[in-house]
Amino acid sequence: MHKIDKLIKSLNDFIAKVDDEENIADVVPDFPGLDKLPAIIEDYEKTVARLLRAQRKRFLNAFNTFVLKDDKQTLEAFLVFLKSDLFAVDEFAEEFGEETAEFLQLTVEELAKLMMESIDKDVPFEVLSKRTTDWIQNWSKDLAELMQLNTHKALENELLQAIEDGDSIAEAELRMKEMPQFNRNRARATARTEILTASSRAHYESFKQSPAVKEKKWKHSGAKKINPRATHMAMDGVTIPVDDFFYVDGESGLYPRDPSFTAKNRVHCGCVLGPVVDEDILGLSKDEKEKLRQEALDEMGGPSTSRRNNGKIEDEVSYRPIENIEEWDEKVSEPWRNKLTVAEATAIRNYTDDVYRPINKYLRENKLDGYSEEEIKQIIEDISSGISKFDLEDNIITYRGLEDNIWNLPPEILVGMKLEEQSFVSTSINKAVSFDGSFKGKVQMEWRIPMGTVGAYVNSISEFDHEHEFLLNKGTKYKVIDAFEEDGIIKMIVEVINGA
Structure with a gap:
């Protein structure tokens, strides 16, 4: 069995044993801030459960839209689609990683503050070390x-078993619905384990920054636990230097539930760390202790350059349509035109006429049509160079109509996907231009374009200035925020991803 398969099996085995846990205070030795953990764990559990439900819904919706008449053929075909397409666009890891980083950051900071205050009021918590903020980011990503x-492996195995057993469509769907990878037990076990891990990391961080702490002690929850691990009971009272590793069951970690341990030593573990204090150092002056703390911070990569925003999802950006088109045109067009070279302006103007066809054909299919490869590459370079000189200082909304569903996927499957346009993308700041009464296409897109995006309002040099065109650069990435069908037309809201 491969290492990753062993890791997943270990994790599943321990999560499967989870039941309604006692209050965390009843199974974990006391420490400063313990009373705050139940609320944090509950909030994180709800967040994880929500993400798991959303992930299950995406897979079930995809399954239901893929149904064919022949059950066996459908399941086999869907399994191929699942592995080759749906797994690649699953958004769970990214969403879970962002949420987890935020919860870990909040927990580590809050508990480090309380722990350092309890150790020595002369050396209060100010900022996390870079080593710990890096750990938060890396572990959030790895866990996600x-x-x-x-989940992907479990889904694949479940469908393989359904095919082998000759299950009907309804039976296969029920299998997927009832998978433990999507249930509340998994959310509960994850929340409890990771928030307690954050508490251990907070203690380790506090001990490193507190000059008076010279050693750390493993503290077992003792008789409070119903099924204590013998190996963890044996660790009770073991005292080692702060930077040394504890050895448990042939595994090593800096603290209880350290991610370097496997699930057998992490899930359901209620052990904690305690500080061993040097009274002589406690008696030093405040300035002397602060100097020692700064030396410790330097050793850990220095203080973090950010705090609560590290891993935190930014507030939603506010986008707006261009209400006064003439006024916006006067504001942005002339400064941009004055920056363009003759070659750039010519390339963009020709693109808005009919040169867009051979250019986008080359970018999408790598096929030439009427131009040599050298010529087409130069035109593309001039267009990109020209539109990159436009300064987009607003978060704007533009519009784009398409004749067909170019993705060949139902709208509910598109939601959450991250996509990339290989070609340049023509949109309009005028909704009426894109979706007027003569529109006969099958897709209407609302584009949310954040400030700083590489694109340009090319209307002032366009061959068709009534189109009010905003041209996005080739290779633009975007996320589908919403998609649904109404009166036979797919309507979408997408947001450009900058820095992707």
Whole structure:
């Protein structure tokens, strides 16, 4: 069995044992801030459960839209589609990683503050070390990828078993609905384990930054636990230097539930760390202790350059349509035109006429049509160079109509997907131009374009200035925020992803 398969099996085995846990305070030795953990764990559990439900819904919706008449053929075909397409666009890992980083950051900071205050009021918590903020980011990402891989493997195995057993469509759907990878137990076990891990990391961080702490002590929850691990009971009272590793069951970690341990030593573990204090250092002056703390921070990569925003999802950006088109045109067009070279202006003007066809054909299919490869590459370079000189200082909304559903996927499957346009993308700041009464296409797109996006309002040099065209650069990435069908037309809201 491969290492990753063993890791996933270990994780599943321990999560399967989870039941309604006692109050965390009843199973974990006391420490400063313990009373705050139940609320944090509950909030994180709800967040994880919501993400798991959304992930299950996406897969079930995809399954239901894929149904064919022949059950066996459908299941086999869907399994191929699942592995080759749906797994690749699963958004769970990214969403879970962002949420987890935020919860870990909040927990580590809050508990480090309380722990350092309890150790020595002369050396209060100010900022996390870069080593710990890096750990938060890296572990959030690694955990997210592991959980997503776990679910993908389980889904694949469930469908293979359904095919082998000759299940009907309804039976296969029920299998997917009832998978433990999507249930509340998984959310509960994850929340409890990871928030307690954050508490251990907070203690380790506090001990490193507190000059008076010279050693750390493993503290077992003792008789409070119903099924204590013998190996963890044996660790009770073990005292080692702060930077040394504890060795448990042939595994090593800096603290209880350290991610370097496997699930058998992490899930359901209620052990904690305690500080061993040097009274002589406690008696030093405040300035002397602060100097020692700064030395410790330097050793850990220095203080983090960010705090609560590290891993936090930014507030939603506010987008707006261009209400006064003439006024906006006067504001943005002339400064941009004055920056363009003759070659750039010519290339963009020709693109708005009919040169867009051979250019986009080359970008999408790598096929030439009427131009040599050298010529087409130069035109593309001039267009990109020209539109990159436009300064988009607003978060704007533009519009684009398409004749067909170019993705060949139902709208509910498109929601959440991240996509990329290989070609340049023509949109309009005038909704009426894109979706007027003569529109006969099958897709209407609302584009949300954040400030700083590489694109340009090319209307002032366009061959068709009534189109009010905003041209996006080749290779633009975007996320589908919403998509639904109404009166036979797919309506979508997408948001450009900058820095992707």
